[in-house]
Amino acid sequence: MSYRNFAYRPLSMLALACFSLCAIPATAQDFAQARLVSCEEGSCLRVQGFRDDPAIIVMLNGHKVPVEGQRSWKCTIPLDTVRAIAGQGDRNIEVSYIDPASQQEVTTNARLPIGLLGDTTGLSLLVVKAP
Secondary structure (H helix, E strand, C coil), X not given: CCHHHHHHHHHHHHHHHHHHHXXXXXXXXXXXXXXXXXXXXXXXXXXXXXXXXXXXXXXXXXXXXXXXXXXXXXXXXXXXXXXXXXXXXXXXXXXXXXXXXXCCEEEEEEECCCCCCCCCCCXXXXXXXXX
């Protein structure tokens, strides 16, 4: 082995390790999002995400919710129900995934639309300057 190959070997191993870490996809439980949609009740919150197994139970703020889909799931909840399970001014909703076989639970948060639960920040002063 020449000195040149030896000198670059640790660097190439480090690059390979970094590439391997970057190439690992996010687990299914790491992603959930929420948005407002129209529904029969008027306005509803649609929460959607991904799970590793269709048998995994999805819960929002500790309440089991019916979901549509297999690995890619979604649920649509009336705003009255969201207000009942979430606190006034909450900006996130807790999404829990429970494996029924092992009872292992993984929790993440989905951001709620700004001002959905009544916590809007009032401005006392707004200054706009022309360039």
